[in-house]
Amino acid sequence: MAEAPPVSGSLIEQLTTEKYECMVCCELVRVTAPVWSCQSCYHVFHLNCIKKWARSPASQADGQSGWRCPACQNVSAHVPNTYTCFCGKVKNPEWSRNEIPHSCGEVCRKKQPGQDCPHSCNLLCHPGPCPPCPAFMTKTCECGRTRHTVRCGQAISVHCSSPCENVLNCGQHHCAELCHAGECQPCRIILNQVCYCGSTSRDVLCGTDIGKSDGFGDFGCLKICGKDLKCGNHTCSQVCHPQPCQLCPRLPQLVRCCPCGQTPLSQLLELGSSSRKTCMDPVPSCGKVCGKPLPCGSLDFIHTCEKLCHEGDCGPCSRTSVISCRCSSRTKELPCTSLKSEDATFMCDKRCNKKRLCGRHKCNEICCVDKEHKCPLICGRKLRCGLHRCEEPCHRGNCQTCWQASFDELTCHCGASVIYPPVPCGTRPPECTQTCARIHECDHPVYHSCHSEEKCPPCTFLTQKWCMGKHELRSNIPCHLVDISCGLPCSAMLPCGIHKCQRLCHKGDCFVDEACKQPCTTPRADCGHPCMAPCHPTLPCPLTACKAKVELQCECGRRKEMVICSEASSTYQRIAAISMASKITDMQLGDTVEISKLITKKEVHQARLECDEECSALERKKRLAEAFDISDDSDPFNIRSSGSKFSDSLKDEARKDLKFVSDIEKEMETLVEAVNKGKNSKKSHCFPPMNRDHRRLIHDLAQVYGLESVSYDSEPKRNVVITAVRGRSICPPTTLTVVLEREMQTRPPPPIPHHRHQTDRSPGSSNLQKITKEPIIDYFDVQD
Known part of the structure; x- marks a missing residue:
């Protein structure tokens, strides 16, 4: 047997080791996958891939019916739909380890295409081209005069040095070229031809329209003949023709009926019509309606x-x-x-509302007669690659995969990872495990890998940065953060030169283009309170009523009330006027009166409220307690103890874990003392994550201490942050722990009751026991 060419050997090796790639999908061709082999370039493709390629617009041949091979661009008319072996004898061949993949294992028996060789290929079914035929045979030269012995598989033609001398297409002249292959060239001699009617002539090559000339001309010019007929009165109305012209159609022997064809001329002659002698005589009319x-x-x-x-x-x-x-x-x-x-027909203005075959667009044609309603638009949707659009006619369902492919290597940014061609369109660069080698804005260590995105991930290296207002140097700030706020007031001097910026630490200037609107702090001349009008650095303070609130209290200090400063002044002036009127009455009786105290500012600021009946009752109780030497701490059941600040629900929750409550109170006391003694007006403390009951207990205690409490994060890491504010946060006089410890101590037994008619046996009894002899209400009713 003859040896297979190197192309076939390479194909066999790659298909057997499964290293051959399909040019359409760029995937390896497995030994069990159905394939199709091009008979022109012998490339092997997946059968499904070549089907999709043949139906895609990219495979259509320009100006030809069929589809192009992806490799050699050879045009094929039919789309393959069956899986056959390489020689085409067996469908769906079974693969055997001892045979060539996709081969039937039988002798090929294919003949060389395009060669006049009677022998067939004697190799086993194989991919690639068949080897040339090794047999020898005798061949005749092209002109047929000499014979030569050549190899059968050679596609060369034998030529001799004699002229061809074959008759040319005109049938009159002979070929003067040397022995050549193929048909002889047409005769090059130019002849002048005349049309049948003789009105037109042309120059053509010898042998053109030979055999049609019958003595009247050689071709038809498609004009009206116009030759005179034999009658001498009319001309021929036929198109240029090779035969002689016909007889005149108006000759008496040819006309048999009247012009409408309803009555024969013989009947009209019997009725007295004159007979026709020449073609110029009119045809008699029957007098009937024409009816044609x-x-x-x-x-x-x-x-x-x-x-x-x-x-x-x-x-x-x-x-x-x-x-x-x-x-x-x-x-x-x-x-x-x-x-x-x-x-015969016209187009109406009705538009067709039917859907086209694509299901996306309406027909919308005027006076539509189409039955299939094919969509003439191009799909135009973006393919999965995101770079190209579908070029198929508008269709239903998903678009085909992009058939574009790149034959350049696709590498990562640093070039360490490579995808070799062909690379399907839309393929992302390969992943790379090397450290990113791009130039970064900072000089911190790089921890992210090589990537295909244009921008690198932000640098998260922890650094120290000043806040936007240059108040403090913050630590543990990621490198990529630029504008950092410390949360403190800006405190920068405003353009007015009096006030400072109250905004939190911010970026940019402080209200450069806007006027300061903070209240004026200049004290008033009459009351000493600040002006509180919008900032007016160059103008005097306006004369307005003071809106500041002052606290008025009665002489005993029980009643307290917040009033506006201007109203408090007018109240005192009214009281002073009443007092002045009473003094004037005394002056009329001869007494002297001191009125300087009624008009001084000090007395105006010392306006007081009047005591009421409750003040008198409270004063009586106070005197009674002093008389009997009774204090609030001496009564263990006194409801006005410091423990009244704590609610019953708070106490119930605190009794469950006194150790936890004690630790929380210590932290809150330390925080309140630190904010009152320190420079900052606020100070915060963060508790570790804890359960819901403990968080609620902290929130309730924070209200007693005047602290701000906020919960952060989600379960199970939810925690509480408390914040102490100077002037607002204060420690209670007695802690919740102390209150609970007092309540948990054993209460003293109640005092022994004594009847009024019995005398006291113990002369040294306490004042409290004396009080219990009589109802308390009796002592409260004692008048001063």
Whole structure:
């Protein structure tokens, strides 16, 4: 057997080791996958891949019917749909380890395409081209005069040095070229030909239209003949023709009927009509209505000529015709005189509302007669690659995968990872495990890998950065953060030169273009409170009523009330006026009065409220307690103890874990003392994550201490942050732990009751026991 060419050997090796790639999908061709082999370039493809390629617009041949091979661009008419072996004898061949993949294992028996070789290939079924035939045979030269012995598989032709001398296509001249392959060239001699009617001539190559000349010419010029007929009165009305002209159609022996064709001339002669002698004599008329069909009308009602029997063309029709539009949805009536052959139908203005085959667009054609409604638009959707759009006609369902491919290597940014061609369109660069080698804005260590994105991930290296207001140097700030706020007031001097910026640490200037609107702090001349008008650095303070609130209290200090400063002044002036009036009465009686105290600012600020009945009752109780030496701490059941600040629910929760409550109170006391003694007006403390009950206990205690409490994060890492504010946060006089410890101690037994008629046995009894002898209400009713 002959050896397979190197192409076949390479294909066999790659297919056997599964290293051959399909050019369409760029995947390896497995030994069990159905394949198709091109008979022109012998490339092997997956059968499904070549089917999709053959149906795609990219495979269509320009100006030809069929599809192009992806490798050699050879045009094929039919799309393959069956899996056969390489020689084509067996369908769906089974793979055996001892045979070539996709081969039937039998002798090929294929003949060389395009060669006149009677022998067939004697190799086993194989991919690639068959080897040339090794047999020898005798071949005749192209002109057939000499014979030579050559190898059968050689596709060369044998030539001799003698002229060809074969008869050319004209049949008159001989070929003067040397022995050559193929047909001889047509005769190059130029002849002048005349048309049949003799009015036109042309120059053509010898042998053109040979055999049609019959003595009247060589070709037809498609003009009216125009030759004189034998009658000598009329000319030929036929198109240029090779035969002699026909007889005159008006000769008496050819005309048998009247012009309308309804009455023979023999009957008209019997009725007295004159006989015709020459072709110039008129044809007798029968006098009947012509009745020839006219081109107007419809299939149901045909219009006929209404004139009397006449010669020549029928006259115009006086009727009207009803014609339909192209889609047969509209009709209209037109006079037959204005109707032409192209007006048999017209286009209406109705638009078609049916969906096209794509299911996306409406037909929208005017007077539509289409039945399939194919969509003429291009799909235009973006393919999965995101770079190209679908070029197929608008269709249903998903678009095909992008058939574009790159034959350049696709590498990562640093070039360490490579995807070798062909690379399907839309393939992302390969992942790389090397450290990113790009130039970064900072000089911190790089921890992210090589990537294909244009921007690198932000640098998270922890650094120290100043806040935007240059208040403090913050630590543990990620490198990529630029504008950092410390949360403190800006405190920068404003352009007015009096106030400072109250905004939190911010970026940019402090209200450079806006006027300061903070309240004026200049003390008033009459009351000493600040002006509080909008900042006016160059203008005097306006004369307005003071809106500051002051606290007024009665002489005993029980009643307290917040009033506006201006109202407090007017109240004192009214009291002073009443006092002045009473003093004047005394002056009339001869007494002297000191009025300087009634008009000084100090007395104005010392305006007081009047004591009421409750003040008097409280004063009596106070005197009674002093008389009996009773204090609040001496009564263990006193409801006005410091423990009244704590609610019953708070106490119940605190009793469950006194150790936890004690630790929380210590932290809160330390925080309040630190904010009152330190420089900052606020100070915060963060507790570790804890359960819901402990967090609620901290929130309740924070209200007692005047602290701000906020919960952060989500379960199970939810924690509480408390914040102490100077002037607002304060420690209670007695802690919740102390209150609970007092309540948990054993209460003293109640005092022994004594009857009024019995005398006291113990002369040294306490004042409390003396009080219990009589109801407390009796002591409260004692007058001063």
